[in-house]
Amino acid sequence: MVQGGIEMKSRTLCRFILSLVLLVVFPAIAEAGDECGKQSLRKTATNDHYNFFDVNTTLTWIGNNGDGSFDPNTRIGGFYWPKGTTKTAVYEDGPVWGGLIGGRITLGGSQYSHGLQAGPIVGSGINARPDNPNDPRHRVYKIQKSWRELKATEPALYTAMRRDYIEWPGDLGAPFIDKNADGRWNPPQLDADDWQTGGDEPRFVGDQQLWFVANDMNSSVTRRLYGSDSIGLEIQCLVWGFAQDGIPGNTVFKKYTIINKGVNRLDSMYLGYWSDFDLGSANDDFVGCDTTLGLAYGYNGLPHDAVYGDAPPAVGYVLLQGPIVSAGSPLDSGLFGFEYRVGVRNLPMTAFMFFLCGDATYSCPAGSQGAVPMYRSMQGLTPSNGSLPLDPTTNQPTRFPLAGDPVSGRGWIDGIYRGPGDRYHLQSSGPLTFAPGDTQEVTMAIVIAQGTDRLSSVALLKDYTAGVRSFFNNWIRGGGVIYPSSAVNTRFSGSTANIDVRVTVPPSTMTSINAELAVLDGSVVVSGPLYDDGAHGEGAANDGVFGNTLAAAARRDGLQLNITMTDTHGATSRWNGMVTDIPTAAMEITDVRVVSDNLNNDGIANPGENVRYSFTLRNSSAFDLGGLTITAFPEYTANVIDVDTLPAGTAHPMV
Numbered sequence: 045m046v047q048g049g050i051e052m053k054s055r056t057l058c059r060f061i062l063s064l065v066l067l068v069v070f071p072a073i074a075e076a077g078d079e080c081g082k083q084s085l086r087k088t089a090t091n092d093h094y095n096f097f098d099v100n101t102t103l104t105w106i107g108n109n110g111d112g113s114f115d116p117n118t119r120i121g122g123f124y125w126p127k128g129t130t131k132t133a134v135y136e137d138g139p140v141w142g143g144l145i146g147g148r149i150t151l152g153g154s155q156y157s158h159g160l161q162a163g164p165i166v167g168s169g170i171n172a173r174p175d176n177p178n179d180p181r182h183r184v185y186k187i188q189k190s191w192r193e194l195k196a197t198e199p200a201l202y203t204a205m206r207r208d209y210i211e212w213p214g215d216l217g218a219p220f221i222d223k224n225a226d227g228r229w230n231p232p233q234l235d236a237d238d239w240q241t242g243g244d245e246p247r248f249v250g251d252q253q254l255w256f257v258a259n260d261m262n263s264s265v266t267r268r269l270y271g272s273d274s275i276g277l278e279i280q281c282l283v284w285g286f287a288q289d290g291i292p293g294n295t296v297f298k299k300y301t302i303i304n305k306g307v308n309r310l311d312s313m314y315l316g317y318w319s320d321f322d323l324g325s326a327n328d329d330f331v332g333c334d335t336t337l338g339l340a341y342g343y344n345g346l347p348h349d350a351v352y353g354d355a356p357p358a359v360g361y362v363l364l365q366g367p368i369v370s371a372g373s374p375l376d377s378g379l380f381g382f383e384y385r386v387g388v389r390n391l392p393m394t395a396f397m398f399f400l401c402g403d404a405t406y407s408c409p410a411g412s413q414g415a416v417p418m419y420r421s422m423q424g425l426t427p428s429n430g431s432l433p434l435d436p437t438t439n440q441p442t443r444f445p446l447a448g449d450p451v452s453g454r455g456w457i458d459g460i461y462r463g464p465g466d467r468y469h470l471q472s473s474g475p476l477t478f479a480p481g482d483t484q485e486v487t488m489a490i491v492i493a494q495g496t497d498r499l500s501s502v503a504l505l506k507d508y509t510a511g512v513r514s515f516f517n518n519w520i521r522g523g524g525v526i527y528p529s530s531a532v533n534t535r536f537s538g539s540t541a542n543i544d545v546r547v548t549v550p551p552s553t554m555t556s557i558n559a560e561l562a563v564l565d566g567s568v569v570v571s572g573p574l575y576d577d578g579a580h581g582e583g584a585a586n587d588g589v590f591g592n593t594l595a596a597a598a599r600r601d602g603l604q605l606n607i608t609m610t611d612t613h614g615a616t617s618r619w620n621g622m623v624t625d626i627p628t629a630a631m632e633i634t635d636v637r638v639v640s641d642n643l644n645n646d647g648i649a650n651p652g653e654n655v656r657y658s659f660t661l662r663n664s665s666a667f668d669l670g671g672l673t674i675t676a677f678p679e680y681t682a683n684v685i686d687v688d689t690l691p692a693g694t695a696h697p698m699v
Contacts, residue, residue, distance in 0.1 A: 091108075091161065091162045091177040091178045091182070092107055092108065092109045092111075092116075092158075092162070093107070093108045093162065093182075093183040093184050093256075094106065094107045094108075094111070094116045094184060095183075095184035095185075095186045095254055096122075096186075097186075097252060097254055097283050097284075097285060097296055098127055098252070099188060099250070099251050099252035099285050099286070099287045100127075100285050100286065100287060100288065100292065100293040100294070100295070100296075101125060101126050101127055101293045101294055101492075102123065102124065102125050102126075102127055102285075102294065102296055102490075102492065103123075103124040103125075103127040103128075104122060104123045104124065104134070104296055104490070105122035105123075106184055106254050106256070106281070106283055107158070107184070108160075108162040108182060108183065108184050108256040108257075108258055109154065109158035109160050109161065109162065109258065110138050110139060110153060110154030110158050110159070110160040110258055110279065110281075111136065111138055111154050111158055112136065112137040112138045112154070112298075113134040113135070113136055113137045113319075113490075114135070114136040115132075120132070120135065121133075121134055121135040121136070121322055122134070122136070123137075123359075123490070125294075125357065125359075125492050131324060131351050131352060132322065132324070133321060133322070133323050133324070133357060133359045133492055134319060134320070134321045134322065134359060134490075135320045135321065135322040135326065136155075136156065136319075136320050137317065137318060137319035137320065137321075137361075137490075138153060138154030138155060138158070138317070138318060139153045139154060139279070139300050139315070139316070139317055139318075139486070140152070140153030140154070140155065140315075140316045140317070140318050140418065140422070140470070140472075141153055141277075141302070141313065141314065141315050141316065142270075142313065142314055142316075142415070142418060142419040142422050143310030143311060143312055143313030143314065143475075143478060144310065144311045144312050144313075145275070145308045145309070145310060145311075149272075149415050149416055149419045150272045150273065150275060150308075150310070150415070151269070151270040151272045151414075151415045151418055151419060152260045152266055152269065152270070152272060152274075152275060152277065153269070153316075153318070154269075155269060155318055155410055156320075156410060157265070157268050157269045157410070157411075158265060158269065159260055159265050159266040159268075159269035159270070159272075160258040160259065160260055160265070160279060161174065161177040161258060161259060161260075161261075161262045161265060162177040162178075162179075162182035162183075162256070162257075162258055163175035163176060163177045163179060163181075163182040163257060163258065163259060164182075164216050164217070164257045164259060164278055165259045165261060165276065165277075165278045165303075165305040167305070168305040168306075168480070168481070169305075169306070169307050169480060170307060172261070172276050172305045172306055172307075173261070174259050174261040174262065175259075177262075181211070181213060181216075182256070182257065182258075183256070184254055184255070184256045185208045185211075185212060185213065185218065185254060185255045185256065186204070186205060186208055186252070186253075186254045187205055187208050187209050187212065187246055187248075187252070187253060188205065188251055188252035188253070189248055189251050189252075190251070190287075191205035191206065191209060192238045195238075206234075206238065209232065209246060210231060210232060210234065211231070212231070212232070212246040213229075213255070213257070214229030214231075214244060214246070215228070215229040216257050216280075217257055217280045217301070218246065218255045218257075218280075218282075219246070219247035219249060219255075219282065220244050220245060220246050220247050221244060221245040221246075221247050222244055223243065223244045223245060224244070229244055230242075230243040230244045231243050231244070232244060232245055232246075249282065249284045249297075249382075250284030250285050250286050250297065251284075251285065251286050251287040251288075252284065252285060252287070253282060253283060253284035253285075254281075254282070254283040254284075255280070255281065255282050255283070256280075256281055257278065257279070257280045257281075258278075258279050258281070259277065259278045259279065259305075260274045260275055260276070260277045260279075261274045261276060261306075262274060267412060268411075268412070269414075270409070270410075270411070270412070270414040270415040270418060271411070271412035271413060271414065271415050272415055274306075275304070275306055275308055275310065276304065276305050276306015276307065276308060276480075277302055277303065277304055277305070277306065278302070278303040278305050279300060279301070279302055279303075280300070280301040280303075281298065281299070281300055281301075282298070282299045282301075283296065283297065283298050283299075284297050285297060286527075288527050289529060290527060290529065290530075290622065291491075291508050291511040291512060291515065291527065291619065291621075292512075292515060292527050294491060294492050294493060294508065295489050295490065295491050295492075295508075295512050295515075296489065296490045297364075297487065297488075297489045297516075298487070298488055298489070298490070299365075299485060299486070299487040300315075300485065300486045300487075301483065301484075301485050302315070302478075302483065302484045302485070302486075303482075303483045304478050304479065304480050304481060304482050304483075305480075305481075306480060307480055308480070309477065309478065309479045309480060310477070310478040311475075311477055312474070312475040312477075313474055313475060313476050313477065313478045314394075314395075314419075314422035314423065314472045314473065314474030314475060314476075315366075315367050315472065315473050315474060315484065315486050316422050316470050316471060316472030316473070317340075317361055317363075317470070317471055317472075317486075317488055318468070318469070318470045319340070319342070319361055319468065319469055319470075320466075320468045321342035321359050321467070321468075321469075322466070323342060323343065323344050323349060323351075323352065323356050323357060323358070323359060324344075324349040324350060324351025324352040324356060325349050325350040325351055326466050327464070327465055327466055328344060328345050328346045328349060328350075328464040328465070329342050329343070329344060329345055329464060329465065329466065329467045330342070330343050330344070330345040330450065330457075330458035330459060330464060330467065331343075331398045331446060331458050331467040331468075331469050332446045332447070332448070332450060332457060332458055332502075333393075333396040333444055333445075333446060333447050333469070333471065334447065334506060334509075335393065335396075335444050335447055337362060337506060337509045337510065337513070338362055338363040338364070338366075338392055338393040338471075339360050339361070339362045339363075339393075339505075339506070339509050340360065340361045340393075340396055340469045340470075340471040341358055341359065341360035341361070341502070341505055342358065342359050342360075342467060342469065343356070343358040343359075343450065343498055343499075343501060343502045343505075344356035344358075344464075344498040344501075345458065345459060345463065345464025345465070345498075346464050346498070347497065347498060349498075352494075354497060355494055355495065355496055355497055355498075355501070356494075356498050356501060357492050357493060357494035357495075357501050357505075358492070358493055358494075358495075358498070358501040358502045358504070358505040359490065359491070359492045359505070360490070360491045360492075360493075360505050360506075360508075360509055361469075361471060361488055361489075361490055361491075362488060362489050362491060362509050362512060362513070363392065363393045363471060363473060363486070363487075363488050364487045364488055364489055364512070364513065364516050365379045365390055365485060365486060365487035365488075366390040366391040366392055366393070366473040366486060367390070367391050367473055367474070367476055367484045367485070367486060368380050368385075368388040368389065368390055368391075368484065368485075369388065369389060369391060369476050370387065370388060370389075371387055371388050371389040373387075374386055374387050376388070376389050377389070378390045379485075379487075379520060380485055381485070382520060383520075384520075391473045391474065391476070392473065393471050393472070393473055394424070394443070394472060394473050394474060395421075395422060395423055395424030395443045395444070395471070395472045395473075395474075396424065396443070396444045396445065396446070396447070396469065396470070396471050396472075397421040397422075397424060397425075397427065397445065397469065397470045397472075398445060398446055398458070398467060398468070398469050398470075399421075399427070399467070399468040399469065399470070400461075400462060400465065400466075400467065400468075401466065401468070403462070404428060405426060405427075405428045405429075406426070406427060406428070406461075407427065407428065408468050409421060409427055418470075421470050421472075422470065422472040422474065423443070423472075423474075423475075424442075424443025424444065424445075424472075425443075433445040435455075435456045436456060436460055436461075437455055437456050437460075438456075442456075446458050450499060450502055451499050451500075451502055451503050451564065451565070452565065473486070487516075489512050489516070491505060491508050491509055491512055492505070493505040493507075493508045493621075495624065495625075496625060500564060500624075503564050504604075504621050504624060507604070507606075507620035507621035508620075508621060510618065510620050511618070511619045511620060511621070514617040514618055514619060515527060515617075517617075518611075518615065518617050521615065527619075528547050528548065528549050528557075528607060528609065528619060528622065529547070529548045530545070530546065530547050530548075530605055530607065530622040530623050531545075531546045531623065532544060532545050532546070532605060532623050532626055534626060534627055534628070536598075536630040536664070539597060539598045539666060540595055540596070540597060540598065541595070541596050541597075541598055541627070541628035541629075541630075542593050542594075542595050543561060543593065543594050543595070543596060543603075543626060543628075544581065544591065544592075544593050545559050545574060545591060545592055545593070545594060545605065546582055546589060546590070546591045547559070547574055547589075547590045547591070547607055547622075548588055548589050548590075549588050549590070549609070550588055551586060551587055551588035552586070552588070552612070553588070553611055553612060554576075554588075554590070554609050554610065554611055554612070555610050555611065555612055556573065556609070556610045557573070557574040557590045557607055557608070557609050557610075558571065558572070558573050558574065558607065558608045559571060559572060559573075559574050559592065559594065559605060559606070559607050560605070560606040560607070560608075561594055561596055561603040561604070561605060561606075561626065562603060562604055562606055563601055563603060563604075564601065564604075569596050569597075569599075569603060570594045570595065570596045571594070572592055572594050573592065574590035574591055574592045574607075575590060575591065575592055576588065576589060576590045576591075580592050580593070581593070596628050597628070598628045598629045598630070598665055598666065598667070599628050599629060599667075600629060600667050600669065602624070602625045602626055602627055602628075603626040603628060604620070604621050604622075604623065604624045604625075604626065605621075605622045605623040605624075605626065606618070606619065606620040606621065606622065607619050607622055629663075629665035629666075629667050629669070630663075630664035630665045631661070631662070631663060631664065631665065631669075632661075632662040632664055633659050633660070633661060633662070634659070634660045634662055634695075635658070635659055635660045635697070636657060636658075636659040637657070637658055637659070638655055638656070638657060639656050639657065639658050640655070640656045641653045641654070641655045641656075642654045642655075658697070658698070659697075659698065660695050660696065660697045660698075661687065661690065661695065661696045661697075661698065662694075662695040662696075663690045663691065663692055663693065663694055663695070664693070665692055666692050666693075667692055668689065668690070668691045668692050669689070669690050669692075
């Protein structure tokens, strides 16, 4: 809510964030620690090529050697959030897999060292051979729907994307639209204005997408990764996202297609994704998982982070599409190739493991001796000895350690075994049999969320994850990508907060929308339908803007908006945390004035000036409030004011 030019937010008990627009300062990123020997394990091949995804709030690097979220230029973390700053949430991540070949453990994928090289596999079986990894065709391709519009504003980027559009490797497996239905890729033909006059078209999965193909047929790199020989696997990677606000704007999607073109059958195979996340500072993190969401995530272990300050975000990896196995019933179906197939089912996240490098029990597997402990970890077994981890809160074995809830403090959560530090995690899915000629797919998303403190970021991340699942499933089932935009405004009347809710969707796409205002633990305070009838202050009827006013009793903690939508096909989708930090207790900023401005001293905040404000913070509610923080917005860590207590009905002047 904006009142008198001051943004007022509340989420947790007795905690409000009052924001003044002052000055943006981007602190330098803290380099990740190297207790796991990250740099000593790293080796970059001359044919490695990197590109970056940056269509929404994130900027993340992708390498055609399987590397993810690592900046090849700075040689440190490469998942920048927010985009445009030097703040990073992930140091490095990548896919991993493992299985048994003739009873022998064999692993591959990408960690600090990369067991992949650029290019496809030509032929199959005994005739399989890797294509030339130095061929420039095997780069990381990047295209976006709006590439033509970049000609005038960003000519270098326009030229690169035009080339990638024309040279899109549809013949190597990149998704395309077969315009003439001849079953093969025909490169697009463009006129002088860049409009297509012939050929096929790249298939856009998102507003921006990257694609590359790689293979494991170089034993010198596979042995350096985990000590295993090559298997004969080709990996095609598609990365995409959407130029939208809210949940999609904080999400990066990744799909890996893995083809067994060799002669070896992998038994008891597991497919996984590994991450060394570093949320700003690398040495103060915690890790966890949520089995109901298929989510592995990291969050700050301390209230304050040296890079992100008092509101460090949480970052998660959600498994949206696991590998397929026989369903055992013709009535079941599983997702494969962006469509549902009968008779199969997708495996969920079947195990999770956390790593503490330097720890005797949970050390991070890497290097030539890493195959056995990593394969154990893929099964949810302790990497050092192969036993099931024991939940210290229940004394029961589990394949999902740290699956408790850090927000409520219930269950096995990080911090019981060791305090905050550098953390890593692995989520996996299996087992399955992977025979020569088989193809498997895994789709996952990286999601980032920032609340008002470290634990509210975890709660918001889980809400975002549920929204990403709805978003993905709606898109897969042909409902189109319909992401609602939302806004609220709070009007105080005594001890009641009248909250005007507005949700906007494309006209004629939704038959009903229901809104909830809930607290952090998910408890609903008030709910009700929204209307698009022109009679509830939402504008004209049938214009796609739904609205209503929900009344809530004043309370100390802030609320969040959750909505459930039903479309014209009868499909429902739920979106949690559409708006957060909604206040119900009346807080006011009054008597705002400029006391000094350095350029012309006219009492007005002009562009480029250093400005000092004075104002009064007034608690107009019936609650004694404490733990108040006033901070610059966007974040400026040098200007943070803490107010320990502000009794009901009192005011606090400050400069």
